Amino acid sequence: MRLSKNFLLILSIFTSIVGLILIYFASINIEPQKITISDITADMEGRRIVTTGNLVEKREHKDGHLFLTVSDNKTKIQVPLFSDFMNSLNQAGITADDFQLNERISVKGIVENYKGRLQIVPKSLDDVKILGD
Amino acid sequence: MLVEIFIFSLLGIVLGVLLGLLPGLHLNNILPLFASLSFLIPNPHYLVVLIISTAIAQVFTSFIPSVYLGAPDGEANSLSILPGHRLLLEGRGYEAIRLTVIGGFGALVISIITVLFLGNYFSLLYNIIRPYIAYPLIVVVLFIIFSEKQIKKMLYAGLIILLSGVLGILVLNSSLVPSQNALFPTFAGLFAISILITSITEKAKIPEQKIDTELKTSRFNITKAIVLGVVAGVLVGLLPAVGVSQAATFMQYIGGLGEARTFLVTLSGINTANEVISLNSLYLISNPRSGASVAIERILPDISFNEVLLFLGVTIFASGIAVPITLFLGKTIPKFLVKINYTVLSTLVIFFLTIMISLITGVYGLLIGLTATGIGLLCSYTGVRRSNCMGILLVPSILFFTGLNPLIFTLLNI
Numbered sequence: 001m002r003l004s005k006n007f008l009l010i011l012s013i014f015t016s017i018v019g020l021i022l023i024y025f026a027s028i029n030i031e032p033q034k035i036t037i038s039d040i041t042a043d044m045e046g047r048r049i050v051t052t053g054n055l056v057e058k059r060e061h062k063d064g065h066l067f068l069t070v071s072d073n074k075t076k077i078q079v080p081l082f083s084d085f086m087n088s089l090n091q092a093g094i095t096a097d098d099f100q101l102n103e104r105i106s107v108k109g110i111v112e113n114y115k116g117r118l119q120i121v122p123k124s125l126d127d128v129k130i131l132g133d
Numbered sequence: 134m135l136v137e138i139f140i141f142s143l144l145g146i147v148l149g150v151l152l153g154l155l156p157g158l159h160l161n162n163i164l165p166l167f168a169s170l171s172f173l174i175p176n177p178h179y180l181v182v183l184i185i186s187t188a189i190a191q192v193f194t195s196f197i198p199s200v201y202l203g204a205p206d207g208e209a210n211s212l213s214i215l216p217g218h219r220l221l222l223e224g225r226g227y228e229a230i231r232l233t234v235i236g237g238f239g240a241l242v243i244s245i246i247t248v249l250f251l252g253n254y255f256s257l258l259y260n261i262i263r264p265y266i267a268y269p270l271i272v273v274v275l276f277i278i279f280s281e282k283q284i285k286k287m288l289y290a291g292l293i294i295l296l297s298g299v300l301g302i303l304v305l306n307s308s309l310v311p312s313q314n315a316l317f318p319t320f321a322g323l324f325a326i327s328i329l330i331t332s333i334t335e336k337a338k339i340p341e342q343k344i345d346t347e348l349k350t351s352r353f354n355i356t357k358a359i360v361l362g363v364v365a366g367v368l369v370g371l372l373p374a375v376g377v378s379q380a381a382t383f384m385q386y387i388g389g390l391g392e393a394r395t396f397l398v399t400l401s402g403i404n405t406a407n408e409v410i411s412l413n414s415l416y417l418i419s420n421p422r423s424g425a426s427v428a429i430e431r432i433l434p435d436i437s438f439n440e441v442l443l444f445l446g447v448t449i450f451a452s453g454i455a456v457p458i459t460l461f462l463g464k465t466i467p468k469f470l471v472k473i474n475y476t477v478l479s480t481l482v483i484f485f486l487t488i489m490i491s492l493i494t495g496v497y498g499l500l501i502g503l504t505a506t507g508i509g510l511l512c513s514y515t516g517v518r519r520s521n522c523m524g525i526l527l528v529p530s531i532l533f534f535t536g537l538n539p540l541i542f543t544l545l546n547i
Contacts (some may be wrong), residue, residue, distance in 0.1 A: 008334065012510035014298050019504025020303070026497060027307035027547045046311035084536030088543070091441055111314055115434055122308050124542035 032108055038075040040111060040118060050108040051120065052131065058099055068095050070105060070120075078119040079107050081128065088125055105132040116128075142186040142447050146454050149190025154462070156329075157321035159485045161424035162493065165313065168428065172431040177432045178239035178440070183448050187413055187506070188425050189241075189451035192408045193459045196401060201466055202227055202466045202482060203328035205335050205513070206476075208323050215328075215519070216393035218399070222296055224340045224472075228348060232355075233401035234456055239359035240366060240402035241452050244409040245445050247367065248417065252441070255410075255417035259371050266372060274527055276383060279332040281517055282448040285459055289515040293428060296508050297323065297521070298528025300501070305529055307547050308425065309497040316525075319499040322505025323522040327451040331513040339475055342467035352395040358384075358395040362402015369403055370410025370422055377403045377481045378547045405471075420431070427444030 014059050032048040040049065056067035056076060064083030079087070086096070099105070106129040111124035123126050152158050167180060173178050200217035209226040214222070262269075278290045304315045367379040381400040412429070414422035416436045421427040433440065470478075488500045505525075512519045532538050539543070 004311075006141060008510065009514040012507045012514055015507030016511060018502060019507055020296065020299055022500060023300070023303050023497075023504060024310065024545075026309055026500070028545075030308050032308045032523065039199075044317075046313040048308035085539045087536060088539035109243055110306075113431060114314050116431060117472075124545075126545065126546075128544060 015120070025127075037070065037072040039075050040075075040077060042118065043053075044111045045118070046110065048108070048110050049107065049120065052104060052106045055099055055101055055103050058096070058101065059098055061111050066099070068099060068105070070107060078114075078117065078129070080114075080119055080121060085122065085125075089128075091116050092125055094130075098124065098130060100130075105129060105133055134178075138182050138443075139181040141174075142450055143454075145183045145186025145188075146190040146451050146458075148183075149187040149451070149455065150194045150458055150462075152187065153194025154197060154483075155455050155483055156202055157317075157325035158182070158379075158489065159315065159317070159320070159543065160191055161425075161469070162317055163187075164424055164428045171432070172261065178443070181429050181440075181444065182431050183429055184425050185444055185447045186451035188408055188412060189448050190455040190458075192405050193234060193237055193452065193455040194231060194462065196237075197462055197466060198482075199460065200229045201470055201478065202340075202464075203325070203332045204339060205328075205331050211414075216396040219393045220397075221268055221339065221342075224343050225346050225349075226339075226342050226467050228265055228394075229397055230459065231346070231348065231440050232397040234459055234463075235355060236362055236398035236401035237405040238456055239356075239398075240362045240404075240406040241448065242255075243359065243363045244366060244406040245364065248409065248413050248445065250442070252331060252413075252417055255371070259418040259420070260346065262371065262443040265296050267531055270527055270531045271371060272533065273383070274524070274531070277518065277521055280382060282471075286515065287475045289511070290517045290521045293482060293508060293515075293517065293521040294524035294528065296511070297505075297524035299505060300508065301525035301527075301529045302357065302532070302541065302545070303547065304501055304525075305362050306542060310494045310501065314494050314498070316411075318502035319505045322489060322502040322507075324519065325511040326483050326502065326506045327396070327509025327513060329474075329483050330510060330520075333476050333479050333483075337475055339467075339470055341471055343467050344464050346393070347442050350392070350398075355398050358398035359402045362399045365399070365402040366406020367410055369407045370414065371418065376460055377407060378518075378523070381452065382520065405452075411444075412448070413441060413444060494529050 004070065014087055019080050029034050031075055035051055037051050053070035053072045055068055056071045059067040064086055066081040066086055068081065069077040070079055100107045107120050108127040109120040112121050152160060167184060171180055190447065200221055205214060214477040220226060246414045264510050274294060278287050281287045281290045288295045300319060304319055305312060314511050326507050361384040364386045369377060369380050380403050381396055384399050385396055399448060410417065411423035415419055415430050421430045436443055512521060532541055
């Protein structure tokens with residue numbers, strides 16, 4: 001039996017769109033794993049996680065990036081906020097000055113390896129939250 | 134040390150040949166395995182040698198499944214047949230393999246010379262184009278839409294770029310599948326399973342293949358196609374997200390070469406030049422440009438010119454072995470191919486890919502693979518080019534380089 005081309009076309013459009021909808025709902029409903037900073041290891045690279053810690057260092061780059069260092073008192077990890085991310089944060093009313101040292105912050109993002117050092121890279125503006133003292 | 138380099142090169146070539154022969158699989162899929170076994174390897178250079186030789190051998194042999202597997206029915210779908218399949222359906226599959234080997238090897242030699250003598254200028258070129266990368270990417274998207282020529286097909290092309298782009302945004306930025314494996318189910322669905330399903334539904338049959346050394350195109354056209362391949366390969370090596378097929382189509386327009394044979398030479402040339410440039414991207418532009426170069430960066434954070442010479446030597450050695458192996462397999466495989474049931478073979482490959490997707494990426498990977506297959510099938514049933522599916526990387530890259538990523542992710546709540 002040879003299936004008609006129109007039927008296959010409709011089937012492929014249906015599969016694509018329904019699949020994308022399912023992937024979208026799965027993406028927004030699956031919460032990333034909550035983990036302490038000292039438990040983040042190299043084998044988690046590429047995974048999206050959420051963690052909290054104290055802001056122990058911040059460094060502003062001339063190109064507009066802001067590099068935060070967050071610690072859970074045992075281990076430190078870098079959280080780079082790149083210039084486009086900072087621009088969007090600025091538009092939402094949050095500036096580099098709002099990140100105060102020793103404040104607790106929550107970071108959601110993908111674990112990446114930059115030149116041998118692990119870092120958490122947030123993607124969406126809601127991924128970085130200042131929790132306060 | 135020389136003996137060890139030789140042994141690791143040979144091991145890489147064996148792995149690269151196997152990876153190349155398995156459709157849908159890529160070196161990136163086994164890089165985590167290399168990383169986990171690295172403690173067994175005494176010198177980090179040997180691991181880099183293993184990665185480079187695997188990458189180079191795979192570049193050559195990966196054309197074997199793309200020519201011999203997934204061919205559609207020649208009459209039913211003539212406009213969207215891939216160039217390699219077109220020759221296969223003419224009984225010239227081996228010629229297609231020979232053309233990719235010639236294009237690949239020619240481009241490899243020229244790109245090695247380019248790296249050696251013009252390597253210092255790559256950083257300059259990269260720094261000049263980097264702030265403007267979004268613009269050529271947008272031009273590429275417009276080019277692939279308008280190159281469809283008919284209004285209806287342009288609309289379909291736009292739809293496919295949009296769907297694959299949304300899939301790319303979701304897959305690359307969600308928690309569903311670890312990001313280093315996210316492209317495996319998407320590429321397997323878009324570029325392997327969908328092609329195989331088309332072949333099965335059209336009940337394709339492979340005609341008797343002619344095994345001879347004749348090339349039905351002029352030496353001048355081959356040379357021109359190789360040079361265009363190197364130029365495009367260098368640009369693809371520096372620009373993220375631009376696919377090899379789009380670059381080949383673009384170069385065919387520029388070079389006035391409009392037929393399957395020169396397309397294959399250019400395609401293979403771009404593929405190989407891109408591999409050479411991206412493997413050496415840490416030295417050339419201080420930035421990794423592929424999964425393999427990210428792995429190399431971790432193994433050897435600072436690369437000297439002497440190490441580049443070693444890598445280029447391994448590249449030449451690996452290609453020197455991979456070329457005759459590819460030609461041998463290209464000659465041998467058709468003899469079996471005409472005897473076996475092509476539909477059963479395609480079904481088995483789909484089964485294998487599905488198992489691999491579920492093992493590597495789990496149930497969400499299967500959902501991503503199924504969706505990607507649906508989008509890939511749209512190309513087959515609308516008769517537009519499969520390179521439209523490169524929206525999967527193009528759209529996320531355009532968003533990244535225009536600085537729109539945080540805004541889009543916030544809007545989508547991902």
